[in-house]
Amino acid sequence: MVSIKDIAKQAGVAISTVSYALNGSPKVTEETAAKILAVAKELNYVPNANARHLKKRETKIIGAFLTDFSGSFYGDLLQGMKEGVNRSGYDLVICSGQQAHRLLPQRFIDGAIVLDETFSSEELLKYADLGHKLVVLDRELSHPNINQVLLDNKAGATLAAEYLIEMGHRKLYVVTGPKGSFDSRQRMQAVKQTIDRTPGIEYIEIEGDFNKSAGALAGLQIVKEYTGPAAVFCLNDEMAIGMYDYLSTTKIRVGKDIHIIGFDNIEVSHYTQPRLATIDYSKRKWGVLASEQLLKLIRGDEVEHERIYVSLVRGESVGPTG
Amino acid sequence: MVSIKDIAKQAGVAISTVSYALNGSPKVTEETAAKILAVAKELNYVPNANARHLKKRETKIIGAFLTDFSGSFYGDLLQGMKEGVNRSGYDLVICSGQQAHRLLPQRFIDGAIVLDETFSSEELLKYADLGHKLVVLDRELSHPNINQVLLDNKAGATLAAEYLIEMGHRKLYVVTGPKGSFDSRQRMQAVKQTIDRTPGIEYIEIEGDFNKSAGALAGLQIVKEYTGPAAVFCLNDEMAIGMYDYLSTTKIRVGKDIHIIGFDNIEVSHYTQPRLATIDYSKRKWGVLASEQLLKLIRGDEVEHERIYVSLVRGESVGPTG
DNA sequence: TTGTACGCGTTATCAT
DNA sequence: ATGATAACGCGTACAA
Numbered sequence: 001m002v003s004i005k006d007i008a009k010q011a012g013v014a015i016s017t018v019s020y021a022l023n024g025s026p027k028v029t030e031e032t033a034a035k036i037l038a039v040a041k042e043l044n045y046v047p048n049a050n051a052r053h054l055k056k057r058e059t060k061i062i063g064a065f066l067t068d069f070s071g072s073f074y075g076d077l078l079q080g081m082k083e084g085v086n087r088s089g090y091d092l093v094i095c096s097g098q099q100a101h102r103l104l105p106q107r108f109i110d111g112a113i114v115l116d117e118t119f120s121s122e123e124l125l126k127y128a129d130l131g132h133k134l135v136v137l138d139r140e141l142s143h144p145n146i147n148q149v150l151l152d153n154k155a156g157a158t159l160a161a162e163y164l165i166e167m168g169h170r171k172l173y174v175v176t177g178p179k180g181s182f183d184s185r186q187r188m189q190a191v192k193q194t195i196d197r198t199p200g201i202e203y204i205e206i207e208g209d210f211n212k213s214a215g216a217l218a219g220l221q222i223v224k225e226y227t228g229p230a231a232v233f234c235l236n237d238e239m240a241i242g243m244y245d246y247l248s249t250t251k252i253r254v255g256k257d258i259h260i261i262g263f264d265n266i267e268v269s270h271y272t273q274p275r276l277a278t279i280d281y282s283k284r285k286w287g288v289l290a291s292e293q294l295l296k297l298i299r300g301d302e303v304e305h306e307r308i309y310v311s312l313v314r315g316e317s318v319g320p321t322g
Numbered sequence: 323m324v325s326i327k328d329i330a331k332q333a334g335v336a337i338s339t340v341s342y343a344l345n346g347s348p349k350v351t352e353e354t355a356a357k358i359l360a361v362a363k364e365l366n367y368v369p370n371a372n373a374r375h376l377k378k379r380e381t382k383i384i385g386a387f388l389t390d391f392s393g394s395f396y397g398d399l400l401q402g403m404k405e406g407v408n409r410s411g412y413d414l415v416i417c418s419g420q421q422a423h424r425l426l427p428q429r430f431i432d433g434a435i436v437l438d439e440t441f442s443s444e445e446l447l448k449y450a451d452l453g454h455k456l457v458v459l460d461r462e463l464s465h466p467n468i469n470q471v472l473l474d475n476k477a478g479a480t481l482a483a484e485y486l487i488e489m490g491h492r493k494l495y496v497v498t499g500p501k502g503s504f505d506s507r508q509r510m511q512a513v514k515q516t517i518d519r520t521p522g523i524e525y526i527e528i529e530g531d532f533n534k535s536a537g538a539l540a541g542l543q544i545v546k547e548y549t550g551p552a553a554v555f556c557l558n559d560e561m562a563i564g565m566y567d568y569l570s571t572t573k574i575r576v577g578k579d580i581h582i583i584g585f586d587n588i589e590v591s592h593y594t595q596p597r598l599a600t601i602d603y604s605k606r607k608w609g610v611l612a613s614e615q616l617l618k619l620i621r622g623d624e625v626e627h628e629r630i631y632v633s634l635v636r637g638e639s640v641g642p643t644g
Numbered sequence: 645t646t647g648t649a650c651g652c653g654t655t656a657t658c659a660t
Numbered sequence: 661a662t663g664a665t666a667a668c669g670c671g672t673a674c675a676a
Contacts, residue, residue: 015653016655050430056653057669070398075392092418096400142675337670338646338671378672643668
């Protein structure tokens, strides 16, 4: 590997001169700088990031931590994050799994955006205490080194529940996310509040986990106890899709016998028959905002928690009470 | 930040002793080692990866380069890669975009898996020349530091074309990928060879780019010149989905008037009505194999190019000639 | 066990 | 005003 030392030798100047020249410092003559640049190119010089980062104590890299890489959920979100960090000369890398956590404390990245239920809050707080900067998208955490950019779950869930009620439904299932999920908890709360405001609603809760299979299982249960039209709020689209899958093996028809609404407006939802009603929000903006907040934290700017607004997408998966 | 120097001071030993102890070297008494470990924990010591990597000249991190983060295409593939690298104590990070290329030459990662048409072969060869290890999933490149793990495009495309012909179709459209795409080229070649073996096939090529919009445009063209049943081989599922989208706005029915087969068996395809016929392969295995090959390259083991086998998935999107 | 050179780039300080 | 010298960041591993 060629280092600045090699360049210095070749160009007949001091090591520091090479460093200054490569960094465009005005401390070097244009002439000398040009010569050094030429030599560097000739030797195929590439700076060793590890050496630079060791000295500068920053890497200009941001990490995004996800539970897994599956589903079409993350595309736009990550795209947004990348846009946000690139704009400020940072790079984005996506990581997943317990093992990869080390990248943060070992200073491999300058900060992290976390959307990973399995990343414990204790661990996050520990890192924050050590001075690492974090943005969380899936929980509430109070710490000067942590910023939150959360979905407006309550608004979304309220919209969904009101929509079902508006369409005349009086028997209302909710298929929840996993026990520990912040998003799930918030959405459930909002549903309950909405129902409390409307007399005569029958409310049944089915525990899910945000995966397709949970939706299928919930579908099975609902069909088993089927007595007449029912409405279901799957707390995310993934589970709604799972429920479609299961129902397609029965004679129960979505939008007629069972009315379903989801949350997230993932891409697959566009292709379901009938079109799944759901709650939409801009995943790209979410990503951009999250990365901007993180960079502010890193720069030491003032930051306040942010919220991502949502809207209702109607679909034929919810019809009037039959 | 606390460094081994702080630990050494606190524990009353030499810096090198600390380093040995932390790395579990037998050169240190169990007693001393225990004490040092205790001090390290007490001080919340975390090694600085940059310093270690600077010295060891390796990072134990592998990078996967993708064109973008969109679509449900990558999930299993990345999961497979992660499994593969984790098994050997490496971590995986996902990168996208021109900017992020720097991670490789700057030695931020020990090697890269590339599935990104926009990453030029010249650039890849340049890095390979500089000694960096690469696995490519989307092109053929001959270099001792580069290994290929490619789809068996020819087998897949042949299966697809033969399926359409078998079902009685004699007018055959192919919607291609972008001009530079290796996969697209290989698939087209195989289709042509298959057609050449069967007399009386009408063959029409429509240029696409592997995106949904190209499929929609191709659909438009096909409908415009529609005279009777036609079969279409979209060289990936994404475009097939785009074509479905467009056709759903017309009175042309998939599987009756137009018969469509795709390639990739992405998740969305399962939810199309009618079910899209396509070419399937294990994306997870592809990822595992790619990472294994890269690690072999890094270790300096012998490696040969690998191939991922494919199979036909029948679907109601292809019916008999009407 | 310990002292120390080393990996490589940055930058403050000093000499010309 | 230019540019050279050297300390520094932190962990590793050889020599003593």
